[in-house]
Amino acid sequence: MTENDALRALWHTRPAPPPIDLDQVRRAARRTARRVRFRNVGEWAASVVLVPGFLFVAMRPGLPWLSRVASVCISLAAVVISVWTWRYGRMRALPNPDESTSVFMRAYIDQVYRQAEFLRTTPRWYFGPLAVGVLLFYLGFLLERPDVWAGSLLRLAATMALFGVLLVANLTVANHLRGQAQALEDAFDEEG
């Protein structure tokens, strides 16, 4: 027996596995379909709730006019964010699992790169518009309601600090995803 045959023969001595439970497979398939449906409904519901929420704030009585304008701006920013997220942020369907591995993996790696780029550009399409809106909102209070300037300033600082933390988190995850995509590319490099 040659060394090649010996490797194959050795590999084939593995004892037969216990039989697969077909019902279990079907149940798992149904669970997966349910999970995907639930996630899609969740994303849709979040965008539906976000915009009216900010518009409601804009209509509150006693709000300084600049803050009212800012609330509408934030509401518009929420629309932009929802559309942007739907357009570029959602996970796209991968090719059928019966495609060749190189096609399948390429699609997945591209998806990870897309997600990284999506997060890397958050200052432009997420934090930028929101931060301007929030800044104007509190500026309205600072100009028209000097009696509450200290509280407004504190809330503005807290919101900006929160934005800062989220921004750093997004950029960190973007870097991590980029590294992951590169690691996958190296791992599945055909020339290696």
Added chain:
Amino acid sequence: MTAAARQRFQTLVTEFGVAIDRLCAGYERDDARAAELRQDVWLGVWRALPSFREEATWRTWVFRVAHNVASSHVRRRIRDRSTPVAHPSDDLAPDPQGSPERQRSNAERRERLRTAIAGLRPIDRQVILLYLEDLSQAEIADITGITRTNVSTRIGRIKAELTRTLQETSR
């Protein structure tokens, strides 16, 4: 899913069940994870069944799905940065044939081969697992999407590497 599809799935499980089990063992050194992967592979086959096109044979098709599902496990491993755990497993249980000493020796060598395969780069592991399942170079090229020449070169290199590792670890 039609009755015909259910029947087809059952046939695939019967025909390729053992080969898929070996494949999963090659991807996952931990037996519990290998069993999970095996379940995921069959789930993948079940879900992809309606998309089967006559361009491929059932064997090529099943192995394609299996390797893509297994590649997802590699992705998760890279994401988790976790290290596979090598367990002395029930794989060391005696085979039904041969003397007990020979069975034990075979099981130990097989476990070493499994460990060596699990340590390969993903694309190399995929190629060698398909080779060990007696698939032709053309079939392997079709499944992996790399050229036949590349498959041929790769198989030669990996076999030499595995043989060397087996010899070194048996000393």
